[in-house]
Every structure is written in structure tokens, then in C-alpha cells.
Ligand SMILES: [Fe+2]
């Protein structure tokens with residue numbers, strides 16, 4: 001099985017991000033992949049989210065995705081992120097891995113958006129959890145925009161636990177598979193985040209959670225692919241090949257997706 005995986009398309013950001021959708025489709029054809037995987041942050045605008053997946057589906061290659069935090073943003077006061085997430089779970093034309101794993105022969109592809117619980121916060125900054133929960137740091141004036149637009153109506157720790165439990169139940173289902181690949185939006189291991197952002201930062205609290213990684217270790221996951229950090233690298237961590245990938249915000253045209261995608265052959 002050959003899978004092309006990309007993340008953080010952010011198609012609403014610029015015309016160059018929008019154009020990357022067709023580049024992904026053409027790359028998938030050139031590389032003869034069986035699946036296109038997306039690790040979230042396609043677009044905060046559901047129409048543009050829909051348009052991007054519609055366009056990508058015209059290339060005729062099955063699409064697997066997990067949502068990212070931007071995808072579940074809501075700008076209408078009476079809409080909650082869970083409703084948007086449910087719409088994505090049941091999405092037609094691309095398979096949301098939060099609905100169910102994809103199993104082909106003895107290879108399982110499992111996924112969740114994941115969330116953050118401040119377990120990746122830098123202790124040397126000495127901020128209380130309240131500061132992270134407010135998503136605004138008055139000491140620095142820095143704001144994490146999920147505070148305005150991600151509306152789950154529960155604490156971040158509860159959201160993270162809920163998605164970690166869902167991932168665990170999906171991994172249980174596929175426990176007999178020879179190869180287990182997990183796509184997440186948020187980072188599952190602190191060393192992955194530290195590789196992307198080694199310096200202490202208020203925003204590191206919002207990069208992932210270590211419960212995600214614990215679930216992956218418990219079920220013998222072989223490959224982890226995460227997005228959200230907008231970096232591209234891979235590393236081994238406790239026996240798991242961890243890939244991090246992202247198209248990123250594009251301020252100018254790009255002529256190739258080189259170094260902005262990964263291909264997995266299993
Ligand atoms: Fe992103």
C-alpha cells in the first residue's frame with residue numbers, strides 16, 4: 001500500500017494554498033498512491049472545506065482525513081464545534097478516520113484530530129493552567145485563536161481525553177492488524193513538538209498531548225503522522241516512526257510540493 005499524506009492545507013489563507021489542492025491531486029496520480037491522507041486544517045470555512053475535498057476527489061483516489069482545530073472553528077454563535085465535527089465524521093466523498101478506521105488486508109489506518117491538555121506546556125514559563133484555558137496571555141498579549149472559534153463547551157482536558165478514548169477504541173478494533181498507521185492533527189509526543197519548536201513558547205501548550213502518544217505505544221502503532229505544527233521532518237520515538245508534515249501558510253506561489261508531503265509504503 002502506498003499513501004500520500006499532507007496536512008494544513010489552509011485553503012482559505014491564500015490563492016497559493018488554494019492552488020496546492022490541484023498540486024496534491026496531480027502528485028497523487030504521479031506517485032501512483034492508493035490513498036491520499038490529510039492530517040487536518042483544510043479550512044475553517046465549511047464551504048471552502050467542501051470545495052477543496054470535492055476538487056481533490058476528482059482525481060479518483062480515495063481520501064482519508066482527520067479534522068484539525070481550524071476545521072472545527074465556528075463563527076456563528078449558536079453553532080458548536082461538535083456539530084461541525086459530526087458533519088465531518090459523516091462526510092461523503094472522503095473518509096473521516098474519526099468515524100472508523102480504514103483496514104486493507106492487514107494494514108490499518110486509524111485517526112483522530114486529538115486535542116491539547118497543556119501537557120506540552122513549557123514548565124519554565126510557569127504559567128498556570130488557567131492562563132492556557134483562557135487562551136490569552138496578558139503577560140505577553142498573545143492570544144490562541146481557538147479561544148474565540150473552537151467551541152466544545154467543555155474543558156480542553158476533557159476534549160483531549162474524549163478523543164484519546166475514541167482513538168483507543170479504534171485501535172482495539174484493529175489490534176490484530178500487522179501494520180498500524182495513525183493520523184492525528186495534534187502532535188502525540190513532546191519530542192515531536194520540541195523538534196519543531198525547541199524554544200519555550202506560550203503556544204507550545206496547544207501543540208498536542210502525551211495521552212495520544214501513550215495510546216499509540218499501548219497498541220504497538222508502527223507509524224504516526226501528525227500536522228498542526230506546520231513543519232516537515234521525521235524521527236524515531238520509542239519504536240514509532242513519527243512523521244510531521246504541513247503545507248503551511250503560503251505567501252507566494254510554490255512550484256512543487258517537495259518537502260511538504262510524505263509518502264508511506266507499507
Ligand atoms: Fe494548521
Ligand SMILES: [Fe+2]
Nearest residue numbers: 041068069228
Ligand atoms: Fe492546527
